[in-house]
Amino acid sequence: MKKFAGIVFLFIGISLSAQDDGESLLDLLGEEETTNYATASFKATRIINSPSIENVSEGVLDFRISHRFGRVNSGAQEFFGLDAATIRLGLDYGITDRLMVGIGRSTVQKAVDGFVKYKLLRQSTGKKNMPITLSLYSSMMINWQDWPEPERENYFTSRLTYTYQVLIGRKFSKSTSLMLMPTMVHRNLVDNTSIANDVYAIGIGGRQKITSRLAITAEYYYVLPDQIEEIYTNSLSVGVDIETGGHVFQLHMTNSLGMMDKQYITETTGEWGAGDIHIGFNISRVFTIKDRNKDKVEKKKEKDDW
Numbered sequence: 001m002k003k004f005a006g007i008v009f010l011f012i013g014i015s016l017s018a019q020d021d022g023e024s025l026l027d028l029l030g031e032e033e034t035t036n037y038a039t040a041s042f043k044a045t046r047i048i049n050s051p052s053i054e055n056v057s058e059g060v061l062d063f064r065i066s067h068r069f070g071r072v073n074s075g076a077q078e079f080f081g082l083d084a085a086t087i088r089l090g091l092d093y094g095i096t097d098r099l100m101v102g103i104g105r106s107t108v109q110k111a112v113d114g115f116v117k118y119k120l121l122r123q124s125t126g127k128k129n130m131p132i133t134l135s136l137y138s139s140m141m142i143n144w145q146d147w148p149e150p151e152r153e154n155y156f157t158s159r160l161t162y163t164y165q166v167l168i169g170r171k172f173s174k175s176t177s178l179m180l181m182p183t184m185v186h187r188n189l190v191d192n193t194s195i196a197n198d199v200y201a202i203g204i205g206g207r208q209k210i211t212s213r214l215a216i217t218a219e220y221y222y223v224l225p226d227q228i229e230e231i232y233t234n235s236l237s238v239g240v241d242i243e244t245g246g247h248v249f250q251l252h253m254t255n256s257l258g259m260m261d262k263q264y265i266t267e268t269t270g271e272w273g274a275g276d277i278h279i280g281f282n283i284s285r286v287f288t289i290k291d292r293n294k295d296k297v298e299k300k301k302e303k304d305d306w
Helices: 002-020 025-029 076-081 261-266 292-305
Strands: 035-037 060-071 085-094 099-106 112-121 124-126 133-142 160-171 176-187 198-211 214-223 235-244 247-254 278-288
Touching (some): 060 076, 198 261, 214 261
Antiparallel strands (some): 060 085, 176 198
């Protein structure tokens, strides 16, 4: 009996000690192991042009301004491209932490686009071990330019282009993140029958953090051979992310003028070696539309009142 009482007191002592340390006995036995998810692999929902594996949180609206100047090699007469400018305005919204939607309007081709992105897998350690984050992304773009041949019969569907991507990313450390982006672009209308409607490409992107508020980013899209016209080249962009409290400022250089998926993946004409470089920037400003913590408090209050 004394031995049994000693065991009981020993058990109680261990439990109290574990509680004092902020742990339970189950923690000591490994039965309450938590799952730790990787966060901030990229600081924004876009690397530069390309979507990243990051989403805005549930109930958060992200207002994005993307600005692209003319080519640097246009010379002093054009102030090295700064006299010319194109812009895209976008609104991204988090329906849940995993599901995000967005719309945008660009001066290039007078285009309108919309997208859906769903985070299928999340990189994590602990109770759930997942080495990567995987998101599914789909977008549609409408080209609102005047028809080049308005006298012939034109169809609205000819204005449409669809993009499908699998975004595979991993945060290797607090400073380094990499992504792969297998991509298919479907163009409803092409110039002639010798040109493919479906274009397959593979993208790679990365982020290297320099300080707590500064990071270098880059992305490159390789289009598989014999799919686009010879005048088009692969898109390469490099930039710097600067976090300034309420928003992220992205300063970059790229050979792509267009900022929508179809435009920079399949319609880039610039050559870096020839100085066909556009300086640009993205500004992101987030607004909390739905306060989840407030909703939880109100639901708890309703339950208590009931």
